Amino acid sequence: xxxxxxxxxxxxxxxxxxxxxxxxxxxxxxxxxxxxxxxxxxxxxxxxxxxxxxxxxxxxxxxxxxxxxxxxxxxxxxxxxxxxxxxxxxxxxxxxxxxxxxxxxxxxxxxxxxxxxxxxxxxxxxxxxxxxxxxxxxxxxxxxxxxxxxxxxxxxxxxxxxxxxxxxxxxxxxxxxxxxxxxxxxxxxxxxxxxxxxxxxxxxxxxxxxxxxxxxxxxxxxxxxxxxxxxxxxxxxxxxxxxxxxxxxxxxxxxxxxxxxxxxxxxxxxxxxxxxxxxxxxxxxxxxxxxxxxxxxxxxxxxxxxxxxxxxxxxxxxxxxxxxxxxxxxxxxxxxxxxxxxxxxxxxxx
Amino acid sequence: xxxxxxxxxxxxxxxxxxxxxxxxxxxxxxxxxxxxxxxxxxxxxxxxxxxxxxxxxxxxxxxxxxxxxxxxxxxxxxxxxxxxxxxxxxxxxxxxxxxxxxxxxxxxxxxxxxxxxxxxxxxxxxxxxxxxxxxxxxxxxxxxxxxxxxxxxxxxxxxxxxxxxxxxxxxxxxxxxxxxxxxxxxxxxxxxxxxxxxxxxxxxxxxxxxxxxxxxxxxxxxxxxxxxxxxxxxxxxxxxxxxxxxxxxxxxxxxxxxxxxxxxx
Numbered sequence: 001x002x003x004x005x006x007x008x009x010x011x012x013x014x015x016x017x018x019x020x021x022x023x024x025x026x027x028x029x030x031x032x033x034x035x036x037x038x039x040x041x042x043x044x045x046x047x048x049x050x051x052x053x054x055x056x057x058x059x060x061x062x063x064x065x066x067x068x069x070x071x072x073x074x075x076x077x078x079x080x081x082x083x084x085x086x087x088x089x090x091x092x093x094x095x096x097x098x099x100x101x102x103x104x105x106x107x108x109x110x111x112x113x114x115x116x117x118x119x120x121x122x123x124x125x126x127x128x129x130x131x132x133x134x135x136x137x138x139x140x141x142x143x144x145x146x147x148x149x150x151x152x153x154x155x156x157x158x159x160x161x162x163x164x165x166x167x168x169x170x171x172x173x174x175x176x177x178x179x180x181x182x183x184x185x186x187x188x189x190x191x192x193x194x195x196x197x198x199x200x201x202x203x204x205x206x207x208x209x210x211x212x213x214x215x216x217x218x219x220x221x222x223x224x225x226x227x228x229x230x231x232x233x234x235x236x237x238x239x240x241x242x243x244x245x246x247x248x249x250x251x252x253x254x255x256x257x258x259x260x261x262x263x264x265x266x267x268x269x270x271x272x273x274x275x276x277x278x279x280x281x282x283x284x285x286x287x288x289x290x291x292x293x294x295x296x297x298x299x300x301x302x303x304x305x306x307x308x309x310x311x312x313x314x315x316x317x318x319x320x321x322x323x324x325x326x327x328x329x330x331x332x333x334x335x336x337x338x339x340x341x342x343x344x345x346x347x348x349x350x
Numbered sequence: 351x352x353x354x355x356x357x358x359x360x361x362x363x364x365x366x367x368x369x370x371x372x373x374x375x376x377x378x379x380x381x382x383x384x385x386x387x388x389x390x391x392x393x394x395x396x397x398x399x400x401x402x403x404x405x406x407x408x409x410x411x412x413x414x415x416x417x418x419x420x421x422x423x424x425x426x427x428x429x430x431x432x433x434x435x436x437x438x439x440x441x442x443x444x445x446x447x448x449x450x451x452x453x454x455x456x457x458x459x460x461x462x463x464x465x466x467x468x469x470x471x472x473x474x475x476x477x478x479x480x481x482x483x484x485x486x487x488x489x490x491x492x493x494x495x496x497x498x499x500x501x502x503x504x505x506x507x508x509x510x511x512x513x514x515x516x517x518x519x520x521x522x523x524x525x526x527x528x529x530x531x532x533x534x535x536x537x538x539x540x541x542x543x544x545x546x547x548x549x550x551x552x553x554x555x556x557x558x559x560x561x562x563x564x565x566x567x568x569x570x571x572x573x574x575x576x577x578x579x580x581x582x583x584x585x586x587x588x589x590x591x592x593x594x595x596x597x598x599x600x601x602x603x604x605x606x607x608x609x610x611x612x613x614x615x
Contacts, residue, residue, distance in 0.1 A: 004418040005450045005452070005453065020451050020452065021451065022449055026417035026449065029417055031410055031413040033410070033426050033438060034438045035435065053440075053467055053469045053472075054468060149500070
C-alpha cells in the first residue's frame with residue numbers, strides 16, 4: 001500500500017504508514033469542515049481553544065521578547081547611558097537629536113522642581129518621565145521592529161514602569177526624606193498669615209524635630225476644624241516662629257511677651273503682629289512647642305488669649321505635627337530666598 | 351443530498367447542484383465525467399469567481415470522491431480563511447495535518463490561520479516548517495509574507511514577490527496577496543496587487559471587485575464605483591454589485607479618509 005503523504009510503500013494490511021505515520025485508509029476520515037454556525041464544537045470547547053491560543057501566544061511573546069528576538073539586539077551600552085535621556089542617542093551617533101532630548105528633559109525637570117508640590121509640578125514631572133521613557137524606547141525601537149504592536153506597547157509600558165518605580169519614585173522618596181515642598185493654603189477667617197499662598201521647602205520635620213530651637217520658623221500640620229467661636233481653620237500647614245521649647249514658660253503681661261522671665265528680642269517675636277491680648281502664662285509640656293498664631297481673628301471682636309489657647313492644636317503642636325523647619329521660599333519668585341530664623345515681621349505680606 | 355447542502359444560500363444551489371446532480375450515474379454522452387477532478391475544477395472556478403461558499407462545498411464534494419486529493423484540503427482551508435472562519439480553519443488544518451503530516455501547503459494554511467486567531471509565534475514556526483517541507487508553491491510564500499507582515503513589511507513584500515515568481519503562479523496569486531493585505535487593513539499595497547491581477551486577467555470580475563474594495567477602503571469611492579461597474583459588466587448576474595455601486599455613489603469621495611488611508615499605507 002502506497003502512502004499518499006510520503007509515497008512510501010507499506011506492507012499490505014497496514015493501518016498507518018511506517019515512515020510518516022499517516023493513516024493509509026482514508027475512508028473513515030471526515031471531510032466536512034467545521035463551520036462557525038454549526039454546533040460541531042461546543043461553545044466551551046471553542047472558548048477553551050481560544051484561551052489556550054491566547055495563553056500560548058502571550059507566553060511565546062514574553063519568551064521571544066526576553067530571549068533572542070528583540071532584547072538580544074538591544075545596544076545595552078546605549079541603554080545604560082540613557083540614565084540621562086539623550087546620552088544613549090549621542091552614543092549611537094545621533095548627536096543633535098540626543099542633545100535636543102537632553103535639553104528638553106532638563107527643561108521639564110527644572111519646571112517640575114520649580115513647581116514642585118502642586119498640579120503643575122506633577123504635570124511637568126510626568127512630562128519629564130515621558131521624555132525619559134521616549135528616549136529609552138527609541139533606543140530599543142530598532143530591535144523591537146520585529147515584534148508586534150502589542151509587544152511594543154507592552155515593552156514601552158514596562159520601560160515606563162521601570163523608570164517610574166526604579167528611578168523617579170525612589171528618588172522622590174529620598175529627596176522628600178530630607179526636604180519637603182509644601183504649598184501654604186490661605187486660612188479663611190483670618191488675617192493674612194505668614195507665607196500664605198507661598199511655596200516653601202521644609203527640612204524634614206520628623207528627622208529634624210530634635211534640633212528645633214527657640215526662634216526657628218517651622219511648619220505645623222493643622223487639621224480642618226473649628227477652634228473656638230469664629231475660628232474656622234482649613235486643613236493644611238501653618239508657619240510661624242517657635243516661641244517656646246519643652247520646659248519653657250511663656251508669659252504675656254503688660255504688652256510684653258517673655259519666655260522664662262526674659263523678654264523676647266525682636267528677631268524672636270512671632271511673624272505676625274501681636275493683637276491685643278489678655279495676660280497669660282503657659283508652660284510648654286514635653287514633646288510640644290509653643291507658637292502664638294497671631295493672625296487668627298475672632299468674629300466681630302478682637303481675639304482673646306482664651307480663644308487662641310482653646311486651640312492647642314495650633315498653639316502647642318506636638319512633635320508629630322511638626323512638618324519641618326522652613327528652609328527656603330521659592331514662590332512667588334519675587335520673594336525667593338532662604339528663610340532664616342532672623343526673619344523679621346516686616347517681610348510679611350500686608 | 352445531505353443536510354448541509356439544503357441550507358445553502360439562494361445562488362449557491364445552482365452551482366453546486368448543477369455540479370453534483372446525478373453523481374452516481376455514469377456521464378451521458380457529451381457530458382463530462384463527474385469525478386474528483388471535475389468537482390475540483392468547478393471548485394477552482396468558483397474560487398476564482400470569489401464564490402467562496404460554493405467553492406468550499408465543491409472542494410468538499412471533491413474530497414468525497416477522492417480523500418487523498420491534498421489541493422482540495424488546501425482549498426477548503428483557503429475558503430474557510432476567506433470566509434473569516436479562522437478558528438475553524440485552524441482546527442481543520444490540524445485535522446488535515448494528522449492525515450498528511452508535514453505537508454507544506456497545509457502547514458502554510460495552518461500558519462495563516464494561527465496568525466489570524468492571534469498566535470503569531472506558532473504561525474512563524476508553522477511557516478518555517480512549511481518552507482522546510484519538500485516542494486515549493488506560491489501559497490507557502492504568501493503565508494510566509496502574511497506571517498511577517500505585522501512587524502517586517504519589507505520582508506513580507508519580498509516573500510510576496512517570491513510567490514509571484516513561482517513557476518505555478520498565475521493571475522490569482524497577486525489577487526490572493528491583495529486579499530491578504532486587505533485582511534490586514536492595508537488597502538494601499540492591496541490595491542497595487544489587485545491592479546496587477548486585473549491586468550493579468552482583465553475578464554475576472556472578482557479581481558475588479560477586489561480592486562474596488564481597495565479603492566473603497568482608501569476612500570476613493572468614485573474609482574471604487576467605476577471598478578464595481580466594470581465587474582458588473584463582466585458578471586451581470588451579480589446583482590449585489592449594484593447596491594455596492596449605489597452606496598459608493600451615495601457616500602462619494604472622502605478626502606480625509608483617503609489621505610489618512612494613504613498615509614497609513
